[in-house]
Amino acid sequence: MKGRLLIISALSLVATGNMFAQQDKLITHFIYDKMSVNPGATGFDKDICATLLYRNQWDKVNGAPNSAVFNVEANLKKILGGLGLSFYHDAIGFNRQNNLLLNYSYHQELGNAGVLGIGVGIGMINFGQNPTWVPPTTQTDLTLPVGFNATNLDLNFGLYFRGNSDWYAGISSTHLSQSILRKNISMIDYSYQTKRHYYVMGGKTFRNIGNGDIDLQALVRTEFTKLSADINARYIWNNLLYGGITYRTIDAVGVMVGWYPIPNLTIGYSYDITTNKLAGISRGSHEIAVRYCYKLPPVPIQTSRHPRWL
Numbered sequence: 001m002k003g004r005l006l007i008i009s010a011l012s013l014v015a016t017g018n019m020f021a022q023q024d025k026l027i028t029h030f031i032y033d034k035m036s037v038n039p040g041a042t043g044f045d046k047d048i049c050a051t052l053l054y055r056n057q058w059d060k061v062n063g064a065p066n067s068a069v070f071n072v073e074a075n076l077k078k079i080l081g082g083l084g085l086s087f088y089h090d091a092i093g094f095n096r097q098n099n100l101l102l103n104y105s106y107h108q109e110l111g112n113a114g115v116l117g118i119g120v121g122i123g124m125i126n127f128g129q130n131p132t133w134v135p136p137t138t139q140t141d142l143t144l145p146v147g148f149n150a151t152n153l154d155l156n157f158g159l160y161f162r163g164n165s166d167w168y169a170g171i172s173s174t175h176l177s178q179s180i181l182r183k184n185i186s187m188i189d190y191s192y193q194t195k196r197h198y199y200v201m202g203g204k205t206f207r208n209i210g211n212g213d214i215d216l217q218a219l220v221r222t223e224f225t226k227l228s229a230d231i232n233a234r235y236i237w238n239n240l241l242y243g244g245i246t247y248r249t250i251d252a253v254g255v256m257v258g259w260y261p262i263p264n265l266t267i268g269y270s271y272d273i274t275t276n277k278l279a280g281i282s283r284g285s286h287e288i289a290v291r292y293c294y295k296l297p298p299v300p301i302q303t304s305r306h307p308r309w310l
Contacts, residue, residue: 024174024197025067025090027053028246028254028270029289030219030230035071035103036086037199037221038172039119040160042105043075043082047264049293058274058282063093073103074296081107086121098126099154114163121156121174127181127192148190150181158199166205173198197223212237215244232256242268251276252285266291 034041058064073084101123128149158172175194182191234244254272268289274282
């Protein structure tokens with residue numbers, strides 16, 4: 001999204017030291033990152049799953065976003081739902097943002113229709129700025145921002161429904177608290193406020209098409225300033241390889257490829273071709289996804305015999 005490059009527009013705000021939240025991270029493989037934007041989706045895979053994502057957006061553009069995501073989640077029947085931990089790091093220009101959230105989703109079966117997940121994410125957001133200026137003179141300019149770092153509460157909420165016929169839909173919001181991260185340095189008040197984001201997601205898998213499955217996914221995001229939508233289509237061949245295309249409104253089109261080298265391990269890569277105003281200088285966006293799921297062993301069934309009937 002265009003709003004991601006606030007490294008440019010933020011320079012117009014240095015006189016007051018006030019900054020407004022950047023866009024949330026953009027992930028092409030969002031199918032493997034549902035939990036961090038919708039805690040209702042936590043623990044729907046019936047296993048313990050760990051996901052690592054790295055994205056280099058707008059390669060060769062100085063100060064462009066770099067994002068890293070790490071998620072761990074599990075389906076725990078004893079707590080009637082899913083439990084997960086989500087961490088992501090976002091770097092844009094001088095700015096660094098870290099989010100760490102504990103996610104819980106209560107799973108409620110709705111007859112033969114499917115399962116509804118009602119989820120909440122509670123954690124913290126940390127924002128830091130470490131500008132490096134090369135002034136034309138040796139004099140200090142007090143209007144230029146200095147480095148600061150602050151931490152505050154972060155809250156997410158989401159509803160996620162998985163149907164029994166290989167489809168899902170969800171609605172969620174991140175940064176519900178719209179926390180203000182503030183620090184006073186040399187009588188100047190530096191502050192950063194998170195902005196509430198809203199997400200709608202959905203997808204459908206069509207089984208046994210040739211030697212594989214067709215997987216369609218969509219994610220819409222907005223903070224009521226900009227709206228962006230991702231649409232992915234993949235063909236998963238024989239549970240061994242996948243290939244697909246992706247379209248992100250006003251930003252990029254791309255390709256996705258993936259490999260399942262062993263059961264429960266996924267390795268994916270995507271390359272997005274920039275289509276916005278940065279197309280002349282960007283060499284596209286690169287993304288790597290690694291996901292591994294460990295299947296929980298079945299609960300052992302203990303039997304006993306009464307001594308009288310041995």
